[in-house]
Each structure stands twice: as structure tokens, then as C-alpha cells.
Amino acid sequence: MTIPLVETVGLNKFFKTPGGMLHAVENINLKIPARKTLGVVGESGCGKSTLGRAILRLTPVTSGEVLFEGKNILHYSRDDMKHMYRNMQMIFQDPYSALDPRMTLYNLISEPIRELYGDSLCQTEMDERVHLIMELCGLPRSYANSYPHELDGGRRQRVGLARAMVIEPKFVVCDEPVSALDVSVQAQILNLLMDLQEQRGLSYMFITHDLCVVRHISDDIMVMYMGQAVECARKEELFRHPLHPYTKALLSAIPSTNLSRRNRIRYMPKGEVSSPINPAPGCRFAPRCPYVSKKCKAEYQLKEVDTGHYVACHMYD
């Protein structure tokens, strides 16, 4: 069996708050194979960014394991992690605040190389790498001496991509990289990410709350609700055959261009949203679920109900 590039085992990330422990990420088990994209989708505050940050160790993990090529990186020293960041990078949502406004594009894009490799590259090698990645990311070479404020949102996000890609990582966490962009620019950036994936054999964890975006870019999709994974499957399977009541509610909210589907009933879950602070055991969606049973409030478990299709719902026991 091939080892996934990235895997988490029982990953937990809790925040200490004045009210108690906030379960931002709870018992997440995921696998991302080489050259594939896992889309992570769910509403605001469900723990998507915290999960991405925990996998990259940008926030301390509470418990569990993060395996990269089969090795648990949570035991790695600071120096070992520095080495790991040659393989793992992150692209952020906001291309405005993620770039230092005082730096030129050349300096912004060469900075990650200098941080990881020091001065071991000569000027010619550095120029070659920066110009190559600018070209791959659709940034004309003449922009090298420009500053971020001289660029529009789409080009700024291209700089964010170039900064992540210039050190040739194997795995990139993309945290809502197109949410702040116009729809037409969104498509360009998504296609650029997919081209880079193909050319460089990259794996992505692609975080979004937008189902159309996740459908475009993912191979597999994980649906999160309040820190828990409620369903995980191949993209086609999830859209064709959603099982968890929360996934069904999410999918029913996608606007349709098909007139015959426009008037269909949209199912919106009712009931009170539970708190992620000191949560009760069981499924977080239980208080809003129309099919809730006693078992749902006692036990949460993500189970494989069909090949590669996992769901955390007792209706399918």
C-alpha cells in the first residue's frame, strides 16, 4: 500500500478560553495522497484554518499525529521543522495583508529561498529561480521591481502563490486563496493552481466555504462541522450521493443555473447551534439534526460505509 503524502491521526487542537476548552479541531483523521487535492469545506468557524495551521505546525497541536511521508512531524525539533518547510507551505486568503508593502516583488519572492537556504544560491541562480516562478505564476518579469500596492488583487495573489511555490514544496495548504477575489479572477487563480499541481506533482489541502470552488479543484472532499469531520469521500461521490444530513443541507444551498432545479426546496437545518466550548460528547450537529437519535448525542465516529466514502452518522450504522 502506498503511504499518503500527508496523514493525520486523531488530530486535536483545543484553545484555552475563559469559558473553558474550545474544541476547534477534534479527532481528525485524513489522508492526502501525492498529486491529489483534498478540499476541506464547512461554514465559518468550523475549524478549517486551524486544521491547516495545525498540520503545518503553525499552531501547537493538542494531541494526535501529523505524518508527512509516513513520519510523525510533531516530534520534530525546530531545525528539523525548518527543513520540513521546504516540503510544506501555505497560501493565505488575504493577498493584501500577507505581503510586506515595503518589499519589491523580487524581494518578496526570493525571501523564502533566503530564509531556507541562506546565501547558498549565487545571484544568477536566484534570478533564474525568481524569474522562472514569476513566469509560471503569470507575473511579467518587468514587475520584479514593483511593490504590492501597484498590483490588483489577482496579481497580488499570484505573488502569494509564487512565494509558496518558489521553494518547490510537495504539499501546500491553500486557505481560502480565492475568496477575496472577483469571480473572473478566481477562475484564473484556480486554474493556475491546477496547472502548477500538474507540472510539479503537488498535493493540496484546499480550504474553502465555497462548494463551487471545492468542486472545481478537489479530488476528495472533507466536510467539517464545528471541529469534526462529518463526511469524507471522492468529489463525484459526495456531490452525487451525500449522506450526512449536514452535507445534504450544504449541498442544497448551492445556487443552480438549471431552471428545473431552481425551485427545489432548500433544506436549512433548524435548532440551536451548540457551543464549541466544552462541547457535549457525540455529534456536534445533533442539536440541529432532524434525524437525531439518543446515540448521536453519546457517540461520534467516522465510519466507511462504502469504498472510500466515510460518514459520521448513526443512520448508516
Ligand SMILES: Nc1ncnc2c1ncn2[C@@H]1O[C@H](COP(=O)(O)OP(=O)(O)OP(=O)(O)O)[C@@H](O)[C@H]1O
Ligand atoms: N487563537 C485562537 N484562540 C481561541 N479560539 C480560536 C483561535 N483561533 C481560532 N479560534 C476558534 O476556533 C474555531 C475555529 O476557527 P477557524 O478560524 O479555524 O475556523 P474557519 O473554519 O477557518 O473559519 P472561517 O471560514 O471564518 O475562516 C472558532 O470557534 C474560532 O473562534
Ligand SMILES: [Mg+2]
Ligand atoms: Mg479560516
